[in-house]
Amino acid sequence: MLEYAILAIALWFVVGFYAIAKGAVINASAEMEGKSTPWGVGLYALGGFTVILSIILMIVIIFGGGEGEMIPESAWPLLTSSLTMIGAAFASALCIMVAAKAGADMLIERPELSIWSLLFIALGEGLAIYGLIIAILLAG
DSSP: HHOOOOOOOHHHHHHHHHHHHHHHHHHHHHHHOOOOOHHHHHHHHHHHHHHHHHHHHHHHHHTTTTTTTSSSSGHHHHHHHHHHHHHHHHHHHHHHHHHHHHHHHHHHGGGGGGHHHHHHHHHHHHHHHHHHHHHHHHHH
């Protein structure tokens, strides 16, 4: 079981650096066209969050022995639910940031589509609510 946890954390680490690299490519291409995009900044933030989280979890596994010595068995449901809520809130913030930027750009060109920009922002809020529900189920 410990091998699977280490493999998952190493995969998170690789995905984090991949997101950072893709954010750099998106930012560079947007700068070449003279435009601004929130996607590059969002991918930088997502990649940085993923890398930092994987480093912290790797430290816990290495120095904790991996067999529950550092973290007691009763704390794992609370730990997993808090990590789930943090991830859902971060993904929701990224979605809302991109939807608000795209909605503002859309309202400049076609103001009659204002309800669609609010709908996309509300979908990002729904992501946070679903994450909260899953976190409550994991803690209980």
